[in-house]
Structure formats: structure tokens, C-alpha cells
Amino acid sequence: MTAVDLQRNTTSRRIERKPGPVERNPRAFMRRRRIIDNLLRIGAPILLIVAWQLVVSTGLLDRRFWPAPTDVLLSFQENVATGRLAEALVSSMTRILLGYLIGSVAGILGGIALGVFRPLRIALEPIISAVYTVPKLAILPLLLLLFGLGDVPKIILIALGVFFVTIISTIAAVTSIPEGYLEPARSFGANRVQTFRHIIVPAIMPDIFVALRLAAGQAVLLMIGIEFVQGDEGLGYMIWNSWQLFLADRMYVGIVSVALVGVVFQTTVKWIGQRLTPWEKPRN
């Protein structure tokens, strides 16, 4: 079409605003979008793995350091068969979950207490902020000295990492509850327990779940760090030990397993959070 045609068309034609395919058949559109979304979701990692395989098998990357996905898969099968992976997974997960549970419960309760009682907050918040910045792994030797070589110091360290993330977020969440939510409660004569149940807990819930997701990552990170330096079981040990034995395939089995643990852990926390805060509208 020439410029002259365009000119003529704009003067002779009316511009119309019509429903598009989305508006004409929203259900079909939504279904199609869901299918495309799922293809993208599954397709992207598959594509990545295929690319990895190709790069390694064509010899572009050194197979000793970058084992192909198929090598990792073989090693994976082997480690599942010998029970090594399951064993490592169980001991790591026990530590993570125990530490996470203790740390988050303490962090949330502590955060609410500090959020609600001003004197407590004034007294303790600066100390918490100060201690928070100390890298947790730096105090592992101290904990080992105090509690010996068992699981206890490891669980405590994970709990500490989780504790600081949750307590700081919880304090912030409690202190930023708008007056507009507290005043109606007061005007209806709510007592402390009622205010807690009807206002404070639901109001801070969305923020707490964000903190819990961050804390889940923190917990996995700390666990791997601890297992690198101390002990002879768990996924961290498996990765470290594979390096010492120059077993790159097995190392990748460990790394991939840690990644999967992290993903599953975070997704679970997120899912629980969404179930518990149905009023929050997620935007996609």
C-alpha cells in the first residue's frame, strides 16, 4: 500500500473499536493461554537441558567438569539405587525442617511481641538488627564447641538464620498495621486477645509468608554450608565429598537435588500462604 492509499483510507474510513478475539471468546482465550503458559513453563527447562547435552556431547565443554545431563541421570540412578541419595536427603531435610520450624515460630512470636509492646521493641530491636548482620556461619565453631558434633548445633544455626529473617519482618508488619484497621476494633470494644485474633494475625499474614519464603532459602543455604564443613552425611557433604573424590557426576546429583529441595520447599510455603490469605489477589 502506498502513502497515497493510506491517506485516502484514513479520510474515507471510520475507525472502529471492536471486540477482539479475547472478548469474543474469553474462555477459549484463557484455555489457550493456560496451555501456552504450561508449555513455556515446562519447555524452557527442557530446552536448557537439551542445549547443555548438545554442548557437552559435541565436545565444546570438557566432560570431566561439565558432565552431560545423561551422565548426571545415570549417576542419579546409581545414587538412588545405593540409597546414598535418600540417606543424604533424609538427614538434610530433618535438620532443615526442625531448624526452620523452631526458628520461624520463635521469630513470628518474638516479632509480634516486639511489635505490640513498645518498650520491648525499643529495648531489643537495635540488638536484633546488630546480631542479624553477623554471618550465621561465623558462629558455627562456637556452637560446635558448646553443643558437640551432633545435629543440635546445626539445627540451632539454621533456626537462628530463619529467626532473624522472620522476626525483623514480623516487627515491621505489626508496626505498619494501619490505624484504620485497629480503630474499628477499638470502637467495637475489642480486648487484646480479640484484637490479636481478628486484626493483628490476619493483617500481618501476607508479610509473614514473604518472610517465610526468604527464610526457606536461608535455611537451605545454611544447611549446605554447615554440611560442607562438618559431618559426614547430608546433601552438602555429598557435594563436598564428590569434589574431594573428583566425582563430577555425583556432585551434580547433589547440586540438582539441593536446587529441587529449595524449589519444593519455597513452593510449598508459598502455596500454604496463598491458602491462608485468600483475600490477597495475586497478579499474574
Next chain:
Amino acid sequence: MSDEAKIAARGITRTFGAGAGLVHALGPLDAEIESGEFVCIVGPSGCGKSTFLRIVAGLIPPSEGVLSLGSDGGQAPLAAVVFQDYSIFPWKTVEANVRFGLDLLRVPRHEADTRVERSLSRLGLTEFRKAYPGTLSGGMRQRVSIARALVTEPQVLLMDEPFAALDAQLRHLLQDELLELWQEDRRTVLFITHNLDEALLLGDRVLVMSARPGRIVGEFKVPFERPRSGDIRRSPEFAAMESEIWDLLRSEVAAGIPATGGTKVPA
């Protein structure tokens, strides 16, 4: 002046802050509201009218003076507040929001069910009962807020610019609805607004407040007979009265502009 007034304010003042930052927000203010009376307070922005309502509600104490409320001694709570916005809880469904006051009062389950039911249907909320406020329009949310207050059958209903956040058409509609609702049970209402038209339509009496620090500078008995309908807005008497109040209020609004320039009094 009698001591039997439902709400009696004597020499109420309220200041905020201290030292150099001290703001004299309200009063001294004297006022009486009789049982079953619908009183509207109008005044320029920042004149302390919301502060006065909060004092009546018991949310903040006065700095000086005494505010007394007569209780009929029954089970009904003394006062319930309808706030301007943000006041219904996003984490509770419409039904749970309405039920909130009854839960706090520990009203037996069965009775609470019936009352919530009635309240929802009175305000046309029945079909939205399971919805969260986040999915509702502003008008629906304010209906929830009114239902939440009315369901407790308070002796005094305190409304703090309940329709200010709504658009003009919706406000019109809700004013008419409130008028009808109130005429059914005629409880004592203190209604804060900056909208003269709203005050005249709803109130038995309109109190005009001065610029900050707010004092009562005028009182108007609204002569229109009950039950009223929204149609009185179009009568010449209505317009005449509106302009009469405006004449008084205009100077106060003007006075408030330089004084409030940029600084905001805590509402």
C-alpha cells in the same frame, strides 16, 4: 440544656503534639444531642470534626472538658462507628466483616446468624456475602461498613464522612438508602460531613463548625418533615437553607485556607 441528652459535650478541647509542634485542633466545644436525633456536623477541612467524633467514640480522650453519653442500660453497645475508608477488613468476607461486632460481643451463634442475615439483606449485600472486600466497589464496601455498625444495634451511630470517598451519583444513592434505613428505627446519629446537601437531607439539626480550632458557630434546625425522601433536594426551601448555611460556612472555609496551608491535622 439538660443533663438527659444522649450525648453532651461540655468544654471539649483537643490538642495534638507538644511544645513547638502543639496543634490546637478542637474547641472549646459545647453540644447536646438528644436521643433519637440525627445531628450533622459540617465544617471546613481540618476543623476537628473527625476529632470530635473520635472523642465521642472513645477512640481518643479530650484534652479538656467532659463528654458524657447516656446509656439506656440495655445490652446494645453504646456506640458504633462507620469510618470513611480502610475500615473494613480485607481478610474477612463481607459476611465475616458484618459479623465482627457481634463476635466481639459474644452474641450467641444462632442469634448472630439471624441478625447478620437481616442486615445483609437490608443493605442489599446478600449475594456478595462470601466475597472479599477487595473484589467489591467503593459503594459496596461502604454498605458493608454501615451493615457492620448497624448489626450491633448501637444506641448511638457515629458516621465519619462515610460517603466522602464515593463519587457523586453513588453518594446520592447511598444518602437516600441511609435516609430510609434510619427512618425505620430512628436511632441517635452523629454524622460528620463537609457536604451541606447531605447534612440537610439527613439531619434533624445541622451544627456548623469554625475553622481550626473547631467550635460550634451555628446551629440550624432542619424543618423538613419526616419521613423525607431524596426529592426534597429539589425544593426551593432546601436551596434557600443550603445557601444560608453556606453564607456562614464560607468565611470559615476561607479562614481555614491560610491556616492549614500545607500542614495537616491528624484526623
